[in-house]
Amino acid sequence: MTKKTKWAKxxxxxxxxxxxxxxxxxxxxxxxxxxxxxxxxxLLVQANSYFQKADYKLAIGCYLEASALSKNRMNxxxxxxxxxxxxxxxxxxxxAARYMRKVVEVDPNKEISDLxxxxxxxxxxxxxxxxLADKKGLTTEKVGAPKPVPAKADEAPPEKVEKKExxxxxxxxVKKEAEAPKTVETPKVQETKEPPAPVKTTARQPQETPVxxxxxxxxxxxxxxxxxxxxxxxTWGVNLIKAMFEGALTDKLGEEIRSELIKKSGxxxxxxxxxxxxxxxxxDSGGSNYGLELRYFSAGRAGTFSxxxxxxxxxxxxxxxxxxxxxxxxxxxxxxxVRSSLISSPFSTHINFRWEVGQxxxxxxxxxxGFGFAPLKGTFSxxxxxxxxKGDFSQTIGNSQKKDFAALSQDIDFKIPDILxxxxxxxxxxxxxxxxxxxxxxxxxxxxxxxxxxxxxxF
Numbered sequence: 001m002t003k004k005t006k007w008a009k010x011x012x013x014x015x016x017x018x019x020x021x022x023x024x025x026x027x028x029x030x031x032x033x034x035x036x037x038x039x040x041x042x043l044l045v046q047a048n049s050y051f052q053k054a055d056y057k058l059a060i061g062c063y064l065e066a067s068a069l070s071k072n073r074m075n076x077x078x079x080x081x082x083x084x085x086x087x088x089x090x091x092x093x094x095x096a097a098r099y100m101r102k103v104v105e106v107d108p109n110k111e112i113s114d115l116x117x118x119x120x121x122x123x124x125x126x127x128x129x130x131x132l133a134d135k136k137g138l139t140t141e142k143v144g145a146p147k148p149v150p151a152k153a154d155e156a157p158p159e160k161v162e163k164k165e166x167x168x169x170x171x172x173x174v175k176k177e178a179e180a181p182k183t184v185e186t187p188k189v190q191e192t193k194e195p196p197a198p199v200k201t202t203a204r205q206p207q208e209t210p211v212x213x214x215x216x217x218x219x220x221x222x223x224x225x226x227x228x229x230x231x232x233x234x235t236w237g238v239n240l241i242k243a244m245f246e247g248a249l250t251d252k253l254g255e256e257i258r259s260e261l262i263k264k265s266g267x268x269x270x271x272x273x274x275x276x277x278x279x280x281x282x283x284d285s286g287g288s289n290y291g292l293e294l295r296y297f298s299a300g301r302a303g304t305f306s307x308x309x310x311x312x313x314x315x316x317x318x319x320x321x322x323x324x325x326x327x328x329x330x331x332x333x334x335x336x337x338v339r340s341s342l343i344s345s346p347f348s349t350h351i352n353f354r355w356e357v358g359q360x361x362x363x364x365x366x367x368x369x370g371f372g373f374a375p376l377k378g379t380f381s382x383x384x385x386x387x388x389x390k391g392d393f394s395q396t397i398g399n400s401q402k403k404d405f406a407a408l409s410q411d412i413d414f415k416i417p418d419i420l421x422x423x424x425x426x427x428x429x430x431x432x433x434x435x436x437x438x439x440x441x442x443x444x445x446x447x448x449x450x451x452x453x454x455x456x457x458x459f
Contacts, residue, residue, distance in 0.1 A: 036071070037071070037072050037075060039069065040066045040079075043062045043066040043079075044062070044078055044082070046062050047079075047082055056086045056087075056090050057090075059086050060083060060086045060087070063080075063083045064079075066079040067079035067080055067083070073106055073107070074107070076106050077106045077107040077110065080106065081099070081110075083099040084096045084099035084100045084103060084121075084125070085117070088121050088124070097124065100129075101132060104128060104132050105132070120300075225297070225459055226296060226298075227294070227295065227296060227458065228306065228456050228457065229295075229456065230440060230454050230456035230457070231290075231291070231454055231455055232290065232291060232293065232440065232442075232454030233452070233453060234288065234290065234442075234450050234451060234453075235286075235289075236288065236314065236316070236446060236448055236449070237286050237448050238318070238449075248414070249283070249320075250279075252412040252413075253281070253320055253340055253380075254281060256382070256408070257324050257338055258279075258324065258326060259411075260382075260399055261277075261324065261326040261334050261397075262326060264334070264397045264398075265326065265328070265397065268397065269332060269388070269390060272330065273328055274327075274328060275329045278325045279322065279323070279324045279338075280322040280323050281324070281338065281340075282321055282322050283319070285319070287314060287316045289312055289313070289315070289446070289452075290312070291311050291312035294309050295354065296308075304355060305354070305355055305356075306353075307351070307352075308353070308368075309351060310349070310350040311348075311349060312348045312372070314345065314348065315343075316346070316378070317343050318341065319339075319342075320338070320340045320341070322337075323335070323336065324336050332388065333388075333390075334386060334387070334388045334397060336398070337384060337385055337386060338384045339382065340380070340381065340383075341380070342379070344379075345378070346375060346376055348373060348374030348420070348422055349372055349374075350372030350422065351370055351372065352369060352370025352371075353369050353370060362431065363429060363431055363432075364429070364431075365428070365430075366427075366429070367426065368425070368426040368442070369424065369425055370424040371421070371422060373422070374420045374422060375419060376405070376418060377404070378405055379405070380402070380403050380405065380408045381402040382401055384400075385397075386398065423445065423447060424444070425445045426442045426443070426444035426450075428441055428443070428444075428452075436458045438457075438458070439453070440455070441453055442454075
């Protein structure tokens, strides 16, 4: 082997080794970039999962990490878009707008629809994009301001060759600046990290939007829209406010029972003169209530105040049970056990106002203020059994009566109202269970004390 051949072989080996050594950083860098973007995509999937569960703070943490780590323009756009949506749902308009601007800067052709996103969010996004476009328009006008310069240069007669050359040099940048508005928006956006060709932007965009819209659309259903329909069931009692009317009602119904005892005792022995009447009647109440309610949220998805219209069916039952004793001047005594009740089942209409304290997707406290009216019709019934005793003589007595409220009012001289006014003050908790479907639990005043549970769907 000649010396030239050895030198050629040695040179070739050195050259190949140099290429391998110089190219290895690029290979490793490419592998690192690929692994980094894979990690970014995992972070985005995790962030979207948190978002779907309405854990916005956890979602924001993942989106921020993905945005800081990624070098891919579309991944950056998706992370910033998720950040803007998360802050929007947290009522942080400033940060929502901040990340909307970053989305538009990275992906100026991105468009969203209120079919998949909240209408208020879409309006804010479009406004941010418009504001950025207006700012770029102002910049373009400033650059294009020297347009009149070429005209003046053309009108002025050239006196020297140097002036012509200077006018020609000035004219060229002015023409370039005049053409700048056509391309000023795209180059500014494409100055970001590793901008792909415009064709790739158009191809990738349809793939990103369905992924986000599908996930976030579920959240909008969870939050709901303008309307909510609910059904509820309650247990009801007036024991909480019975002191307001217990005495008057007990006395009036006691007089009705006394009158019946005197009449019944008179059939056993004639000529009896009433002497003293004592009663020991215990008041109680109970009943059930169920109904349907339609609510309107004037602010839509973001609303926490609503107006409700409810249709209620209530079963009311007031009872007076105990003993009654009537004595007569001749020493005769009528002792009886009494069971009496007033029963009414009014159908009422209510208007109420509800305020939700915040708007957590899982658990939301609220309070309700309202009123309603119902026609008050019903029956009063009683029965008594006991003994009439005079000396050694004893005889069982008993009777039962049933009257409507109109006849009872005449007998006891106590006007039972024809209309029942219902006042409502409730405190409740709304627990979201699935996509706009919630459980309701309430406690409060409804012309008495009420415990209520229900199921609501907001759409």
